[in-house]
Amino acid sequence: MSQNKNAENEVTIREHVYDGIQEYDQKLPNWWLFTLYITMVWFVIAWFIYYQTPIRTLTDHERVDQHIAVIEGKKKAELEKMLASLSNESLKEMSADATHTAAGKAIFETKCAACHGINLDSKLNGVTLPGLPLNDTEWKYGGKPLEIMKTVTEGSPDVTKGMIAWKTQLSPSEIAQVVSYVLSKQPQS
Ligand code: HEC
Incomplete structure (x- = not known):
């Protein structure tokens, strides 16, 4: 396998034969590959933090329920105060x-x-x-x-x-x- 330099636009073409077919692959730009690798690494980190550590103990549903309970509690306390008097x-x-x-x-x-x-x-x-x-x-x-x-x-x-x-x-x-x-x-x- 050899690498050709396309002089006109400075793109590296990698030629190879696959299944008897001559192919020319263009190398992906580094910035693109770099972004892809970052997302992969980030996935592993985020997955680990989010699912394997105690940081996130409640599901989204439970968190919403918790917020609603606080609001309901406040409303109820207000009403109870009114009832007491x-x-x-x-x-x-x-x-x-x-x-x-x-x-x-x-x-x-x-x-x-x-x-x-x-x-x-x-x-x-x-x-x-x-x-x-x-x-x-x-x-x-x-x-x-x-x-x-x-x-x-x-x-x-x-x-x-x-x-x-x-x-x-x-x-x-x-x-x-x-x-x-x-x-x-x-x-x-
Ligand atoms: C099954 C029928 C029925 C239902 C349902 C009912 N009531 Fe009554 N209510 C009556 C009757 C009959 C009287 C009259 C009682 C009497 O003469 O001793 C009455 C009397 C009252 C009185 C007294 C009126 C007066 O002149 O002093 C109030 C106030 C009252 N009801 C409010 C309510 C409220 C509020 C509800 C709903 C939470 C309700 N009622 C549900 C049948 C009902």
């Missing part, structure tokens, strides 16, 4: 906060609307539903925010009516949110 005023404040009323609306529509109506008027297409209307100023068990909170948490004192103690199905924060939604639907006086 739950008062007529703080529930009223929640009822002016779209985040809470939106969450409360979703809970209301799945858990409460069947008896209290989607519009809180205890009506479905003109038919009266079993629950009491919640969008008026009449309250059987008290209309103060904390009183409503108590009715929803503990249920109706009259167990035959079907208004259960929702603390068995909803967390205190969910109850506060659904109550804030009910409050947001009160006629403004």
Whole structure:
């Protein structure tokens, strides 16, 4: 095998015969080969560091979950703080906060609307539903925010009516949110 110098453009042509065919291969430029070798070396180093050392102990999924848990934890802590200081005023404040009323609306529509109506008027297409209307100023068990909170948490004192103690199905924060939604639907006086 001999090497030819192509005088015109200074490219090295390596000629050889393979399977009876005369071939002329052009040598790859050094910068190209060098880059290729760097990527190979880098692969080995990166593979070793990433997979064989304790640097990366969590999968991407686990890392995302961890971040979400931190955010959820912060949100929860904020809500717990609010619940600890739950008062007529703080529930009223929640009822002016779209985040809470939106969450409360979703809970209301799945858990409460069947008896209290989607519009809180205890009506479905003109038919009266079993629950009491919640969008008026009449309250059987008290209309103060904390009183409503108590009715929803503990249920109706009259167990035959079907208004259960929702603390068995909803967390205190969910109850506060659904109550804030009910409050947001009160006629403004
Ligand atoms: C199975 C039907 C039913 C469901 C579901 C239901 N309720 Fe009731 N609710 C009633 C009935 C019936 C009463 C009246 C109880 C009574 O007269 O003692 C009532 C009463 C109430 C009251 C008291 C109203 C007043 O005038 O004092 C509130 C507040 C209330 N419900 C909120 C809710 C919320 C919030 C939910 C959803 C988490 C819910 N209810 C789910 C049937 C239901």
